[in-house]
Amino acid sequence: MKDMQAHLQRLRNEAEECELISKLATNGTKKALFAKLAEHHRSLVKEVEEAITASPLIPSD
Template sequence: MQDYQTQLEKLRKDAAECALIRDLATDQAKRELFERISNHLTVLADQVEQAMNDRTKGAVA
């Protein structure tokens, strides 16, 4: 379970860093690219979190 938590934290951190780059970018194409990357990493983090929750519920049930 710790591996999931570590990956979750890394994905959330990477998503936040991409959002920061997006906010600082002056080039429109770069802003759009880092917006897409940030959104994608956020979705991945949400999926990891859901897998953690599902696994925890399965272990309890």
């Protein structure tokens, strides 16, 4: 369970970092790329959260 939580936190951090880079980028292509990466990471966060809560083998905290 701690591994899943650690991975979840890592994904959240990466989403935040990509969002920040997107906001700071001056190149339009890079801005769009990092915005898309941030969106993808947020999607992964949601999927991992759902997997944690849906799994009967993994106790949720």
